[in-house]
Amino acid sequence: MSFDGTLTRSSVVLASDGVTNVEEQLRDAVEEFRVDFNRLRQEIGKVVVGQDDTVRNTLVALIAGGHVLLEGVPGLGKTLLVRTLAETLHSRFSRIQFTPDLMPADVIGTNVMLESEGGQRRFDFQPGPIFSNVVLADEINRATPKTQSALLEAMQEHSVTVAGVTHRLPGVFFVMATQNPLEMEGTYPLPEAQLDRFFCKLLVEFPTSEQIETILDRTTELDQPVAEPCLDGERILAMSRLARQIPVADEIRRYGISLIMATHPEQPQSTETTRRYVRYGASPRGAQSLMLAAKIEAILDQRYHVAREDLRRVAPHVLRHRLILNFEGQADGIHPDDILKDILRAA
Numbered sequence: 001m002s003f004d005g006t007l008t009r010s011s012v013v014l015a016s017d018g019v020t021n022v023e024e025q026l027r028d029a030v031e032e033f034r035v036d037f038n039r040l041r042q043e044i045g046k047v048v049v050g051q052d053d054t055v056r057n058t059l060v061a062l063i064a065g066g067h068v069l070l071e072g073v074p075g076l077g078k079t080l081l082v083r084t085l086a087e088t089l090h091s092r093f094s095r096i097q098f099t100p101d102l103m104p105a106d107v108i109g110t111n112v113m114l115e116s117e118g119g120q121r122r123f124d125f126q127p128g129p130i131f132s133n134v135v136l137a138d139e140i141n142r143a144t145p146k147t148q149s150a151l152l153e154a155m156q157e158h159s160v161t162v163a164g165v166t167h168r169l170p171g172v173f174f175v176m177a178t179q180n181p182l183e184m185e186g187t188y189p190l191p192e193a194q195l196d197r198f199f200c201k202l203l204v205e206f207p208t209s210e211q212i213e214t215i216l217d218r219t220t221e222l223d224q225p226v227a228e229p230c231l232d233g234e235r236i237l238a239m240s241r242l243a244r245q246i247p248v249a250d251e252i253r254r255y256g257i258s259l260i261m262a263t264h265p266e267q268p269q270s271t272e273t274t275r276r277y278v279r280y281g282a283s284p285r286g287a288q289s290l291m292l293a294a295k296i297e298a299i300l301d302q303r304y305h306v307a308r309e310d311l312r313r314v315a316p317h318v319l320r321h322r323l324i325l326n327f328e329g330q331a332d333g334i335h336p337d338d339i340l341k342d343i344l345r346a347a
Helices: 021-045 052-064 078-087 104-108 150-157 209-219 233-243 250-261 272-277 284-300 308-322 327-331 336-346
Strands: 068-071 093-097 109-115 121-127 134-138 159-162 165-168 174-179 200-203 278-280
Touching: 021 052, 021 078, 021 233, 021 284, 052 068, 052 078, 052 174, 052 200, 052 233, 052 284, 052 308, 078 093, 078 134, 078 174, 104 109, 104 150, 109 159, 121 165, 150 159, 150 174, 200 308, 233 284, 250 284, 250 308, 272 278, 272 327, 272 336, 284 308, 308 336
Parallel strands: 068 174, 068 200, 093 134, 134 174
Antiparallel strands: 109 121, 159 165
16 A cells, blocks of 8 residues: 555555455555544534534545535534634635625636836736635625636636636645525525535534533633644545545446436436426536545445445435426425435435
């Protein structure tokens, strides 16, 4: 195994106990993965109260190299979660407050004319706040579509192009966008192409009475908890490479594909609910996200292969934002999660 956790052909040597070195090294690497993952969760848990599923799924998306769309009412700790995550990763954090007057240059940066002491002038690129490891796009649906689209290239290609010149973003680049589901006045719904760039959409739930009590204890006293850095960008990239090595049986891969096809009303795998309420289903990018998330879930469950249950577990938050409802679905107030539950029951 190489220094980054990648299995190499040269490491395939039969051990005396009948187990290959590769299998032993993979077992050790998977255990290290789980230990580091839980360390991140514990550090974030020092500051963020509750939201266990949200934290877990956020870390899954981070390791998979994706981005997260957080939806929840104000005051539930969405911004706190992103900031705390950045603190645990030895990473650079930027917060972009999306407003109607925000321009693309305010996000990605712009060329500025500089004049030297000799009177010579030249254009110099001044990076915007997107050139960070962890980027919070706060209330992303309040900016105009022109500004929202500034994130498209960055989220997919990990680069931005200004005046014909492409600038690469950091190796670890993670966008967490938030939006308020209640206040829709003065907002611009994210287009389908933008939504598809998000690895998953997480719904932030309201805390319980016990959790609110803990929040008050932590935030209204003199001493407040602080999360300590525990991992760096290189370790996150190594964990991502390891996750991609988890094997998937052909049967399980076909099952994942059938879940994707079932979200399209014109496909034979679709359910009655899909045919009635869905205009367009999940894209191939959704299938990629589904499989990557399932691989990480398998590791966290101490397994070296993907099972059907892994796919079923991650399907709701990976696919819910990729279902485009038709007029009837919107008029009847159908939630994508209801359609996905129907698909999973039939699968």
